[in-house]
Amino acid sequence: MNYFSRISVGLVGAIMYVLPSNAQEVITNNQEDFNPFTYRQGNNFRSASGKPGPEYWQNAADYVIEASLNDVEHTITGKITLTYTNNSPEDLEFIWMYLEQNRFKPDSRGYLTTPIQGNRYNGDVEGGYEITGLVAKVDRSTSTKHLIEDTRMQVFFEQPVKAKGGKATVSMNFKYKIPVEGMDRMGRLDVNDGAIYAMAQWFPQVAVFDDVVGWNVEPYLGAGEFYYDYGTFDYKITVPYNHIVVGSGELQNPGEVLSPTVKQRMDQASKSDATVYLIKPEEVGNPSLFAKKSGTQTWHFKIENSRDVAFSSSKAFIWDAARINLPSGKKTMAQSAYPRESDGIDAWTRSTEYSKASIEHYSEKWFEYPWPVAINVAADIGGMEYPGLNFCSWKSKGAALWGVTDHEFGHNWFPMIVGTNERRYAWMDEGFNTFINHYSTLAFNNGEYPSRLNRTRNMTGWFTNPNREGIDTYPDVANLQNLGMIAYYKPAIGLFLLREYILGEERFDNAFRSYIKTWAYKHPQPNDFFNHMENVAGENLDWFWKGWFYGTGNIDLAIENVEEFQGDFVISVSNAGDIPMPVVMKVTYKDGSDEEVRLPVEIWQRGDTWKHLLRTDKVVQSVTIDPEKVLPDVNATNDTWPVQGREGSK
Template sequence: MRNLLAGLALVGLVAGPIAALAQDTKFGQLGQELPTPNTYRTASGAPGHQYWQQRADYNIKVELDDKNQSLTGSETITYTNNSPDVLTYLWLQLDQNIFEPNSMSNLTQTGTVQDKMSVQAVEHLTREEFDGGFKISKVTDRSGKALKHTINNTMMRVDLPSPLKPNQSFTFNVDWKNKINDQKVLGGRSGYEYFPKDDNYLYEIAQWFPRMAVYDDVNGWQHKQFLGSGEFALPFGDYKVSITVPSDHIVAGTGELQNANQVLSSTHQKRWAQAAKSDKPVVIVTQEEATQAEKNKATGKKTWVYEAKNVRDFAWASSRKFIWDAMNTNVGGKNVMAMSYYPKEGNPLWGQYSTESVAHTLKVYSKHTIDYPYPVAISVHGPVGGMEYPMISFNGYRPEEDGTYSERTKYGLISVIIHEVGHNFFPMIINSDERQWTWMDEGLNTFMQYLAEQEWERGYPSRRGEPKDIVEYMKSAKNTQTPIMTNSESVLQFGPNAYGKPATGLNILRETIMGRELFDYAFKEYAKRWAFKHPMPADFFRTMEDASGVDLDWFWRGWFYTTDHTDLAISDVKWFTIDSQNPEFVNAQRREQQNKAPQTLSQQRNLQDIQKTLVDEKPELKDFYNNYDPLATTAADLQRHQAFMKNLSPAQKKALDSGLNFYEVGFQNKGGLVMPLVVKMNYEDGSEEVINIPAEIWRYNNNEITKVFITEKPVVSFTLDPYLQTADTDLSDNSYPRRMAPSRFEIYQQQNRQQPNTMQRERSTSRTNGGGNSNSAQ
């Protein structure tokens, strides 16, 4: 609807509210929610001048029993107390104890029995118990004297013979054994895979030794029990690990191999040297050599020695099935070896994409955080679908037996490698507490994964990162959601909550709220400040604000501390033009509107049915008013206008003659989550304009606001969030005039799940038509 604004009364309308409403908590500062700054962690989000962290150095010897799928190990740990506190005991993590039959994890699992259950489901419920967990045989001090220790589920307390004072170290030993789980049956973050066709095993070994828990200024000892979801909090240290395996096994491990001349043939050493100078993957152990090793199993043993400096953990993989390739990657002027280990079952997919994915990840992540500091980065293919450790990751996805693979498998492989290798940065280097806050590593890493995927290929089919992809989760039932700021073991809908939602939030910050320049600078500052340290949520929140100069407390509060969702709407639009009070212009405009006004149905029919009215038949009934034109301009009208104009300043006269359009647009916040208003205006001449209004527009009223837009050209439509930037859950009310939001239903036919992938189908078609063999999978 178009209205005329009288004179200059518009000024008060544009200025906004005269008195602000009481500030709502949506824009309140995160005061009570965040810990008080101190000398360890500052109000800016940086480590304080008295920041400290503990250190744990390891010397480990372990032997793999390939016949019985078990490990026997011994370790010497030197623990250094850099805190200002005196410690009377130490806590270690015994993560393998999650596999004990009576573990807290097993006892607290919930489930249901259905009226109809598959054979596989029943088998899973009734399978034979796995006697897993650490069998601790000895805990002694440096001299071999037994130390009192207490095992509490997945944690072990070691009582010190005398208090450990600040700046002192204590060295002790632990001996243990444990069985390796069949990962395909029991799941888990490590384990073995058995290949019945060639009667061989592939081992991915992690959480395999008693590890020091974190003692810090926030929690004291982080000894929250491991139940399966909340991962790990670990201190940094140096590792020397000696791994004894069958002599024909190839071993990948955290760190650098120290005795290559003892465990590698001269041919393999030459290929390694070649790979160290190559910008393309060089095969060190070929598929033919691995296949030969599968057939002719050696009976001897070899010990591989790895060393790693300033890491928080150590993992390794071993198999005679491994193909091994590597290439050099230059990161910030430093050479890094990107490597992959995989069985023949992974080819051709792994040989083509794995190591290139590793190298790509290092470059993109380094650009946005810090230069990758370690000498190697490894991707291993085995039973674990995706898991990360310093310098080494375990990744799934393999092609079909005929070498073909689906598009989903291809991009699934690239994405999981980017994600798991990316975890070197979050949390292996920027070492957050995963046991408490999954989002600090998974969410930040998923965001970085999205950036790396988009640099891999134009239009890369990323699963997470875009606001539109989190909508279904955001509008799901509230009783199935938890805030992001929920302990790792209590999170509902783990993937969307801990991975997708925080990653999407960071993307919204980068693209819509802060802009790329401010966001990228602040995000990189966070990485630099907390590299090789233990950040907490407040450190991230505060650094992002401190380095950008943007108050984001409203965003952290809404996106991280609540389950509110974005649902903004355009409620109404009113169109105004200025009444210049020039009678000639105003009357002509009114006459035009009058002529364009539609006739009612009765008026249209009366023109047909009533040939003459009484006045038409008897003109003598007409008087002054029958001949009066209310829209005609008189001399008196012109005199009044001239008198009015004399009292105006030049600026006021210009405003009256501007011909501007004024649109009063009403907005509603239906979802509770305040967000910027991204408004697109489509003009009458076919052009368009997008205006990004900060979320602070909601600070006086979180539910309903109006905004006046002034344009030179008439607007034909308004669209809210036109580029899907804010994860708005209902687009049907985002336009004015209203437009129907597209939806769809799917018509499908019940199909066999084992459909051939596109590559397989095309190859089959090519052979049927007499074509040659396709090599597209090579």
């Protein structure tokens, strides 16, 4: 033992001798809580820094679609041509495609796994695809071979699609009956002026082939949403002449489908920060506002670098719009389409105001909105998002309408820009979106509406419920009573804690913005998020990911005691819960002054108790853990220490 070591041992012994008897360091430790909890090493496809690796790849899917909507039979008939680019390092003998309208058949897996009493994801059972004329081509080879299994279809090629850039085309005709109840994601709604068709999951779409699991072919059951590749969608929708169609992407033929009056109003709206009516409430059904007076009309839309498209068609729409101002100086447009039953200044008349504010906030705060329109559609759907278009409840008003509008538009960032797998990891889009909704709500109109996220202790009843489940629970098997917490609120609270309590705003925002920019239009996995946040923020967060995202444990920090020691004070704290956390304390002194004391999370590596020597020339009156009540601490009774004994000041 060298001289320095002998001196160190002597000092430690002296401190142990003079401090209160139980102040020595804990012999056992909690290092297990801080160890890596999953395999997170990088490879050529995904780096350890949480970025795409030097050989990262993803496939591309471009669609040309022509479809016709029949508002008498409530059917849609169409043709799709898919151009598929195989950027993977292996040849593909087949592709998998989704036929999600097959969920609306009496023998679908989704229907057969729905409880007898039903749930949010009820759906009609008179639908399902009729697929005809399928042709799959690679170079000059042609195949018609395909296999349909529930909501998936396997399409075989005569010769493989070559790796690293090979292309194939798949074309087919499709037809189905549009459901009334579309699992709270699509369907039809009858109002006084006609039916509103909310069209989503409305065409056959290729599944994702990735470097993680190969083909992602989970069936469409209910709670699990979607995972698609990016590409260009060029689609035409033919409808009765007196229908208004709004859809993802830019309208390509406004001169053909808009009357001169509506087109002039559209031009006005593109320059206006205030909402401009395109079709006023009293003009619904007015024949002078349609470009044609009979027959059908074809609306042509196009969107690039998107993972999906949706549209809505109706003759019952009030239609309004306003411009959206983006940080780069670019402009896009907010639009709302809703029936007269939804009209009113306390209801959908403010929809475009809400939409504009939401898109502008997220663009400024996180990443600029990329698409030419952002459309909010009133339908018989609680709330559902697609690139550039939402369906929200036609009955929503006030704070409820703001909340659902803001939430669904937030989904344009997660998962439409950052393309996560919603069917496996609902928390990576719902939770992240709920988190950014908090700040958008605080910013909107000087806090006109409240946010739930800054009241985390109001949710501790769920955190102590023995039937709670973990965030990583597969959404389609999660108890629906838990889904709101494990997919939305608990992951959102996790990010809130990182920003407001653990990392601080600047470090968190730098890392989170970097994550969005790095993975925009790509397919991150959970480990990519964990690795990227740690590398940019400069913090090992294994203890947090493990405790909060992959467990059902709780936070319970406690103050055990405060006692005077040689003119200073010793504050004894403990981790009475399952998850370690940094300790933030407010120390209030007898003279009325106070100070903040912060202890790093590493104190819990050494055990479940810790003593902090507070050097002060004042008298401690009280100590409070987490004075701002940021943590969802499940036991508030041990958060404070009241003054006991000593009077006067030093």
